[in-house]
Amino acid sequence: MVSTLVKTNIKDWLLETIKPEEFSEKNLKVAGILFEALVPQNKIAEVAREYFSQGYFLESITAVDFSECLEIVYHFNQWGPAKRSCIKILAPKNASGAPIATAPSITSIYKAADWFEREIFDMFGVVFQGHPHLKRILLPESSTIHPLLKSFKGEPKGSDVEQCLKLLKEDAETFEITYPQSIKQQNNHYYLNMGPQHPSTHGVLRLLLHLDGERVLDAEPVIGYSHRHHEKMMEIQNYLACWPNFGRLDYVGAMSYNFGYALLIEKAMGVVPPPRVEYIRVLTTELNRIASHLLWMGTFLLDLGGFTPFFYCFDDREKVLDILEAATGERLTYDYFRFGGVDHDIPQEMVPAIKKFIPAFKERLRDYDKLVTKNVIFEHRTKGLGLLSKENALAYGVTGPALRGSGIAMDLRRDEPYSIYPELDFNIPTRTDGDVYSRYVVRVKEMEESLKIIAQIIDKIPAGDFKSGKLPKNVPKGEYYSSVESTRGSFGIYLVSDGTLNPYRIRLRTPSFSNLNAIIDMLPGCLISDVIAVLGSTDIVLPEIDR
Amino acid sequence: MEIDKNPDYLNTQSPAPGLVNLFRVEDVLNLARANSLWPLTFGLACCAIELMAGGAARFDMDRFGFGVFRPSPRQADLMIVAGTISRKMVPCIKTLYDQMPSPKYVIALGGCATAGGPFKYPGQYAILEGIDKIIPVNVYVPGCPPRPEALIAGIMELQKQIKEGKTQGVMSPASVQDSQDGRPADYKNAISRADFRKPFDPAQGKPPAPPAPPAAAATPAAPTPSA
Numbered sequence: 001m002v003s004t005l006v007k008t009n010i011k012d013w014l015l016e017t018i019k020p021e022e023f024s025e026k027n028l029k030v031a032g033i034l035f036e037a038l039v040p041q042n043k044i045a046e047v048a049r050e051y052f053s054q055g056y057f058l059e060s061i062t063a064v065d066f067s068e069c070l071e072i073v074y075h076f077n078q079w080g081p082a083k084r085s086c087i088k089i090l091a092p093k094n095a096s097g098a099p100i101a102t103a104p105s106i107t108s109i110y111k112a113a114d115w116f117e118r119e120i121f122d123m124f125g126v127v128f129q130g131h132p133h134l135k136r137i138l139l140p141e142s143s144t145i146h147p148l149l150k151s152f153k154g155e156p157k158g159s160d161v162e163q164c165l166k167l168l169k170e171d172a173e174t175f176e177i178t179y180p181q182s183i184k185q186q187n188n189h190y191y192l193n194m195g196p197q198h199p200s201t202h203g204v205l206r207l208l209l210h211l212d213g214e215r216v217l218d219a220e221p222v223i224g225y226s227h228r229h230h231e232k233m234m235e236i237q238n239y240l241a242c243w244p245n246f247g248r249l250d251y252v253g254a255m256s257y258n259f260g261y262a263l264l265i266e267k268a269m270g271v272v273p274p275p276r277v278e279y280i281r282v283l284t285t286e287l288n289r290i291a292s293h294l295l296w297m298g299t300f301l302l303d304l305g306g307f308t309p310f311f312y313c314f315d316d317r318e319k320v321l322d323i324l325e326a327a328t329g330e331r332l333t334y335d336y337f338r339f340g341g342v343d344h345d346i347p348q349e350m351v352p353a354i355k356k357f358i359p360a361f362k363e364r365l366r367d368y369d370k371l372v373t374k375n376v377i378f379e380h381r382t383k384g385l386g387l388l389s390k391e392n393a394l395a396y397g398v399t400g401p402a403l404r405g406s407g408i409a410m411d412l413r414r415d416e417p418y419s420i421y422p423e424l425d426f427n428i429p430t431r432t433d434g435d436v437y438s439r440y441v442v443r444v445k446e447m448e449e450s451l452k453i454i455a456q457i458i459d460k461i462p463a464g465d466f467k468s469g470k471l472p473k474n475v476p477k478g479e480y481y482s483s484v485e486s487t488r489g490s491f492g493i494y495l496v497s498d499g500t501l502n503p504y505r506i507r508l509r510t511p512s513f514s515n516l517n518a519i520i521d522m523l524p525g526c527l528i529s530d531v532i533a534v535l536g537s538t539d540i541v542l543p544e545i546d547r
Numbered sequence: 548m549e550i551d552k553n554p555d556y557l558n559t560q561s562p563a564p565g566l567v568n569l570f571r572v573e574d575v576l577n578l579a580r581a582n583s584l585w586p587l588t589f590g591l592a593c594c595a596i597e598l599m600a601g602g603a604a605r606f607d608m609d610r611f612g613f614g615v616f617r618p619s620p621r622q623a624d625l626m627i628v629a630g631t632i633s634r635k636m637v638p639c640i641k642t643l644y645d646q647m648p649s650p651k652y653v654i655a656l657g658g659c660a661t662a663g664g665p666f667k668y669p670g671q672y673a674i675l676e677g678i679d680k681i682i683p684v685n686v687y688v689p690g691c692p693p694r695p696e697a698l699i700a701g702i703m704e705l706q707k708q709i710k711e712g713k714t715q716g717v718m719s720p721a722s723v724q725d726s727q728d729g730r731p732a733d734y735k736n737a738i739s740r741a742d743f744r745k746p747f748d749p750a751q752g753k754p755p756a757p758p759a760p761p762a763a764a765a766t767p768a769a770p771t772p773s774a
Contacts, residue, residue, distance in 0.1 A: 066739060067739045139673070140635045147672050149737075150736055152672075154671070154672070154734060155670050160674065160676055160680075161680050161681075164675050197643055199588040203592070204591055224633070225635050226592055226636070228592075228666050229666065229671060229673040232672070233668060235735055248592075314600060314604045314605070315604040315605065318600070318603075333692060498738055502735070542592075546633070
């Protein structure tokens, strides 16, 4: 059970670069990382460059507010077996605790750092030196607060309406202020504002498209229209009260987010759930993955102009939801898992229902193949479109089906095995082209694989308890990282616990955030009508991006 | 909830108070309006998925005559506010509402659009606690998220109101002082980084983190199961 610590090159390199007392090894099974190292501020660029040259991608950057300084925390990971490691730098605060902290930017090395650093600037007020356009990302640009600082104690009563009325006045001028010159400079080029209310953005995303005729020159996603302060909210709740947040992060595939949180707390407390629980969890998660992919497939094809698949997919999805509803009582925002167990046992009638569903859905997948996958119009529309190269995937930290469509078989169910996944037989479908069509095929194949997993375990669910005994209400002091393969990619939770009843800091590393960031390099060159196809193929859920 | 007494654009309670009485014409028009509601394709968060499910195969809102979703506010007369209203989104929602031609109706779908839902806590900084502070609402549908059946029931309720000529929206006064509940918020103070790092080495030894799962698993499993 004890994890074997893999000696990495990067580790030797780090040991030569920094003082040994700033380096500490961790247990991958508990802390979620192999080691962590505290690096002087001026060396972070050097370290990032070394990580980049060794093929690591940037999983997340976040910050933790302490009374004397801010810790900026970088998580790097590799494609293939998990080798996550954590680098920290300190951003000192001035005496009054005001957010004067600065840190060097690594945007020139990792493109993903762009949005991560902007988020830290937004939430903590850390100024990144050398960042090309440091501005707010989640909150409105006129906002004056840095909410994740501990010195932020909430806004006064009734300020929500005041703030909104103020925003109403400002909104009209914002666009002109931000992009006046570029609009007037070039006569043939123009800007098109797509969203935030657009039926094909799958939520409230705004894409600022810079166009030359019908051709996209440049695209800038503007996010934050669905920011729901999950991270701040969790700091004032106890651990149990955080469950609904995980059901509502990515509501389409909520079960895997439940899984991530359950694993995190169980790792931290050292709990091993009973075997029945593991089976129920994998079963429900995979069913949810099918439901999520079906929803994606229906809406994606609807965006491309195919109305029929939408009804087919939703019809199948309702059948999956019926099964899940029998177990969880919910259709969408599942809060089914608990620490060391699940909320209640699965009902008797669920097993025959699934057994009936499996052959029926296999038949339907064959229909989809005939209807869509081998459809010439669809192929012509999507092949060679929205290319995501391996280099860009690495630079942006893309994960999930989007990455597998570019030929990298990275799947945390295989690479950082959790629960009973190591015992199961399933493939990781990949395609090498990295276009919209590849991402489509990967997701369809993934549904088949999920079905295979369900078929394997449905007969083997052991009898027994569906929850462990009582657990303490607080999590031991320390830092933990847990990661699962959600429907959209690798979902990570970074928890800093101070040993009290509620988290000191929870950071949610959501896959769509990085995946959406990568479309900046996927869109240029596309026609405007293909923007929707490319966007749809990344399968984003906005509240998960904005958190 | 207190109803705003005179929102000037909402006085449709007594139709046609002018010289010519058009009660019958209004009735006929209302019947037409109620049976051809065109909702705006517009989703904010989780509830939008149930809105989509409502329009799709099983629930099929078309059966009742309100399945013609329009992507443009200029063609729509029903706004279904489906999801959490972040403050950044408020100007957009208000603009969309203003762009819709009259007569127009609003349904607040789910807890968030009604009153902030699960994201309401003392001192929250990101959301608007209920769409009715910005635009008037005709029907509230509770749930988190509501089932598609609930949405259909809500729209049918709206149809009933329209047919009866009672489509006055409810708008809560914009300066609601008691919008947040009185629970004290447990905002944390920053702890010292030095203190946070300390217990790892000497004080508590290394009980929580380093022991591998088998050793640590024995400890919490020891208390008797609750059930």
